[in-house]
Amino acid sequence: MTDAYTIKEAAEHTGIPEETIRYYERIGLLPRAERKQNRHRVYRPKDLETMRLVTCLKKTGMPLEEMKPFLKLSVGDDISEHPELHDLIVEHRAKIREQMDSLQQILDFIDSQMIGTAPEAECGLAGQPKRFGFLNL
Amino acid sequence: MTDAYTIKEAAEHTGIPEETIRYYERIGLLPRAERKQNRHRVYRPKDLETMRLVTCLKKTGMPLEEMKPFLKLSVGDDISEHPELHDLIVEHRAKIREQMDSLQQILDFIDSQMIGTAPEAECGLAGQPKRFGFLNL
DNA sequence: ACTTGACCTGGAGTCAGCTCCAAGTTGTAT
DNA sequence: ATACAACTTGGAGCTGACTCCAGGTCAAGT
Numbered sequence: 001m002t003d004a005y006t007i008k009e010a011a012e013h014t015g016i017p018e019e020t021i022r023y024y025e026r027i028g029l030l031p032r033a034e035r036k037q038n039r040h041r042v043y044r045p046k047d048l049e050t051m052r053l054v055t056c057l058k059k060t061g062m063p064l065e066e067m068k069p070f071l072k073l074s075v076g077d078d079i080s081e082h083p084e085l086h087d088l089i090v091e092h093r094a095k096i097r098e099q100m101d102s103l104q105q106i107l108d109f110i111d112s113q114m115i116g117t118a119p120e121a122e123c124g125l126a127g128q129p130k131r132f133g134f135l136n137l
Numbered sequence: 138m139t140d141a142y143t144i145k146e147a148a149e150h151t152g153i154p155e156e157t158i159r160y161y162e163r164i165g166l167l168p169r170a171e172r173k174q175n176r177h178r179v180y181r182p183k184d185l186e187t188m189r190l191v192t193c194l195k196k197t198g199m200p201l202e203e204m205k206p207f208l209k210l211s212v213g214d215d216i217s218e219h220p221e222l223h224d225l226i227v228e229h230r231a232k233i234r235e236q237m238d239s240l241q242q243i244l245d246f247i248d249s250q251m252i253g254t255a256p257e258a259e260c261g262l263a264g265q266p267k268r269f270g271f272l273n274l
Numbered sequence: 275a276c277t278t279g280a281c282c283t284g285g286a287g288t289c290a291g292c293t294c295c296a297a298g299t300t301g302t303a304t
Numbered sequence: 305a306t307a308c309a310a311c312t313t314g315g316a317g318c319t320g321a322c323t324c325c326a327g328g329t330c331a332a333g334t
Contacts, residue, residue, distance in 0.1 A: 008310075019293060022312090027291090038300050040311055056246075059239045064291075093247050096240050102196040103237050109193075110230050145280075156323060159282090164321090175330055177281055201321075 005043040007033075014051040021051065029054065029064050029071065060096050142180040144170075151188040158188065166191065166201050166208060197233050 011018045024030040025041075030050065033041040050071060057067050069085055079086055148155045161167040162178075167187065170178040187208060194204050206222055216223055 006310080017293085018311095020291085023292065026314095035312095038311075039313095040300085056243060059236075060243050089247060093244065096244055096247075099196075100237055100240050100244075103233050103240075106193060106197050107230065107233055107237075110226060110233075143280080154323085155281090157321085160322065163284095172282095175281075176283095177330090 003045050005048065007041045007043070010041075010043040010048060010051065013048055014055065016051055016055065024051075024054065024064075027064065029068060060092070061099065062092060066092075140182050142185065144178045144180070147178075147180040147185060147188065150185050151192065153188055153192065161188075161191065161201075164201065166205060168208075197229070198236065199229060203229075 005013065007018050007021055010016075011021060014021075016024075021030070025032060030047075033043060033047065036042055053071065054064075054067060057070070058064075066088075069088060073079070073082065073085065079089075142150065144155050144158055147153075147158060151158075153161075158167070162169060167184075170180060170184065173179055190208065191201075191204060194207070195201075203225075206225065210216070210219065210222065216226075
């Protein structure tokens with residue numbers, strides 16, 4: 001067979017611990033993995049990609065439950081045939097943008113306090129600019 | 138007294154629910170609040186700022202425990218007198234930069250799949266570029 | 275006097291996301 | 305034959321961050 005990985009190898013390649021991979025299968029985030037005669041899990045390259053996608057989405061703060069619809073689409077599926085997913089991803093894209101804005105504001109804030117060069121930052125809070133005095137240098 | 142807020146008002150101004158404010162006090166994230174004769178909590182503007190700082194740091198993914206050293210410094214303290222905190226914040230700044238990079242890569246990836254204009258993205262994973270086919274448009 | 279509403283305390287429950295464990299099976303090395 | 309390592313299952317336990325009581329206090333309004 002082409003490229004088969006044990007769970008250990010899958011863990012090494014994806015950085016996701018074995019236990020966690022099994023957990024993901026248990027909660028139905030990942031599909032039930034193929035098994036060998038001895039019931040051991042076998043993973044294919046596309047499975048590793050799916051796992052990497054999980055890692056990827058997790059970085060953006062997406063909860064595991066929300067990932068399920070995306071992961072159910074098999075590799076190669078055309079998203080345009082799934083308008084509801086298209087909407088979901090557009091929605092998630094907006095969240096990521098917001099997150100980045102927050103982070104940028106905080107960076108600006110830190111820099112303005114620590115180096116005194118960045119523009120005014122208010123930590124993304126509405127209302128009059130507030131500075132957290134303890135950071136003054 | 139100048140500007141005193143009830144817990145309810147504090148909650149309204151900061152967006153943090155009352156229960157959560159009490160919880161933060163319980164776990165020692167926020168200092169024990171001033172009380173009135175009737176034991177009700179009283180909050181001052183500086184307390185609201187501290188709460189806003191919590192919200193702010195939370196947005197960057199900092200766990201509550203890690204915030205404590207920062208919050209213990211009272212408003213107006215000079216961070217240069219606390220080199221260990223300076224280091225912590227520089228460290229956290231680096232984490233935020235990483236987070237932003239991850240998010241940017243994912244945005245690029247989404248956009249490249251959904252609009253077909255953005256540069257190549259690999260979801261920040263080492264190794265050979267992989268694309269998650271289901272997003273093809 | 276009594277109700278109402280905002281607050282208090284301490285403790286229990288919840289949820290996500292793991293993480294660990296015990297007991298069992300299988301395949302390989304000595 | 306026997307030990308060992310790598311896996312399996314199902315279930316329990318854990319951490320972080322809340323969230324929800326139950327039962328009590330207090331001040332103001334009718």
